[in-house]
Amino acid sequence: MAGGLRVVQAENAFQDLNASMGDTPSGGKGSEPPDMTMNERLRALEAEVKGLTRVQDFTLLSVLGVGGILAAFIVGFGIYGLTRMDQLAEKTSAIPGQISAELRDTVRTLSEAITATKQQAPQVILLPAPPQQQAPQSPLPPLAPPK
Secondary structure (H helix, E strand, O other): OHHHHHHHHHHHHHHHHHHHHOEOOOOOEOOOOOOOOHHHHHHHHHHHHHHHHHHHHHHHHHHHHHHHHHHHHHHHHHHHHHHHHHHHHHHHHHHHHHHHHHHHHHHHHHHHHHHHHHOOOOOOOOOOOOOOOOOOOOOOOOOOOOO
């Protein structure tokens, strides 16, 4: 009984649809031309369905293409980021060695400076200079008169 009720409901819906389309000025019902046979209408419907499937295929390919490009960018930037992180890790691992070397050099310099200031300066004894003997002065010859 339920199956028969569904068939009746479908027939009523189909009749309501035909009634709502009404007559067109060209004399046919709805959007169909009056001179089309059932086979022609079926071919036109098949052509429309083929057109829709082509649009669906194009849309699917476009979405897949855009998704592929997006995935390539994500993978590319991910690899680039990982490479940069590896370089950063190498640089940061070298920093403690550089700091310890610089600290050793600083400590050595400071210890040398402290040691140098603690050492006594050599004692210097100043002696007065010995008196110099003056050579006897000879008298100067007399000046000749100008000519």
